[in-house]
Amino acid sequence: xxxxxxxxxxxxxxxxxxxxxxxxxxxxxxxxxxxxxxxxxxxxxxxxxxxxxxxxxxxxxxxxxxxxxxxxxxxxxxxxxxxxxxxxxxxxxxxxxxxxxxxxxxxxxxxxxxxxxxxxxxxxxxxxxxxxxxxxxxxxxxxxxxxxxxxxxxxxxxxxxxxxxxxxxxxxxxxxxxxxxxxxxxxxxxxxxxxxxxxxxxxxxxxxxxxxxxxxxxxxxxxxxxxxxxxxxxx
Numbered sequence: 590x591x592x593x594x595x596x597x598x599x600x601x602x603x604x605x606x607x608x609x610x611x612x613x614x615x616x617x618x619x620x621x622x623x624x625x626x627x628x629x630x631x632x633x634x635x636x637x638x639x640x641x642x643x644x645x646x647x648x649x650x651x652x653x654x655x656x657x658x659x660x661x662x663x664x665x666x667x668x669x670x671x672x673x674x675x676x677x678x679x680x681x682x683x684x685x686x687x688x689x690x691x692x693x694x695x696x697x698x699x700x701x702x703x704x705x706x707x708x709x710x711x712x713x714x715x716x717x718x719x720x721x722x723x724x725x726x727x728x729x730x731x732x733x734x735x736x737x738x739x740x741x742x743x744x745x746x747x748x749x750x751x752x753x754x755x756x757x758x759x760x761x762x763x764x765x766x767x768x769x770x771x772x773x774x775x776x777x778x779x780x781x782x783x784x785x786x787x788x789x790x791x792x793x794x795x796x797x798x799x800x801x802x803x804x805x806x807x808x809x810x811x812x813x814x815x816x817x818x819x820x821x822x823x824x
Contacts, residue, residue: 591711591777593813594821596721599746601817603657607785608720608815609796611778612711612824613691615808618771622690625802628697633684643676644703651676651703653783654760661722661744663758671760672705689771694802695778702795704788705760706780709748710773711824713766716751718777720759723747729754730765777824778803785816 593610600606635641644651646665651673658665665673675696679685685696691708699706709718725743730753741747741757748756755764760781769776780795782788800810813822 590823591714592717592821592823593777593779593815594717594719595815595817596719597820598722599720600820602660603783604817605783605785606815606817607782607789607792609780609792610813610815610822610824611780611796611799611803612811612813613776613778613803613807613809614774616691616774616776616803617806618690618773620806622694622802622806624805625690625694625697628701628802629685629687629693632697632701633679636679637683643680643700644672645676645680646673648703649784650782650788654705657746657783658758661746661759662742663745663761668758668761670705670758671707671762672699672703674761675700676703689769690806691769691771691773691776691778691803695780695799698780698795698799698802701798702780702791704780704782704792704795706778706795706799707756707760707763708769708776708778709755709763709767710769711775711777712773714750714755714777718748718750718755720746720748723749723754727754729757731757732763732765732768735765 654670723741
């Protein structure tokens with residue numbers, strides 16, 4: 590089992606944080622996922638018709654993350670929150686990237702709801718996962734760059750396990766080691782908001798939407814929530 594935890598310092602600095610941890614076991618990404626394909630295509634058609642557009646930095650959901658990034662010393666216009674970067678890419682290209690069904694599912698849910706989302710292959714996570722401030726001693730190997738090593742600056746918010754950093758700048762970029770591939774069978778997906786009073790219902794709807802896309806292709810799925818009052822869950 591793996592425990593996900595928000596450190597007391599991060600919970601105190603961002604008291605309205607709400608994080609959904611959606612887990613899937615026995616995941617099969619080698620078969621067709623027609624509901625995910627349809628969800629992606631529907632969203633792209635809405636963008637093309639002008640009936641929907643991704644949230645941009647003027648949207649309170651994105652603005653909140655820009656403010657958070659600045660608070661720990663990251664320029665959000667150079668290093669963007671994941672949902673911001675994904676939405677900008679989609680607005681420019683008119684389409685979402687196709688990676689694999691599991692990743693495509695959380696990308697679609699993320700950009701539709703304007704909430705950052707990511708995922709970790711739990712078979713490659715060591716020990717527990719904590720969201721905390723970096724102390725400057727950690728290492729990070731970026732997704733797609735297995736030979737690169739970065740060192741987060743002290744005070745940067747990171748996801749980390751007992752080996753090294755899983756995500757830099759809170760939710761900007763995932764690590765290569767725990768990336769989700771088509772062979773991943775035990776995965777934890779996270780969806781985040783900093784404004785639970787305003788966006789809590791939106792996040793819960795996003796978590797259930799993601800779970801509905803995963804369920805036909807998994808042996809079991811669960812949803813847990815992290816908050817300041819419930820700062821850890823074991824999955």
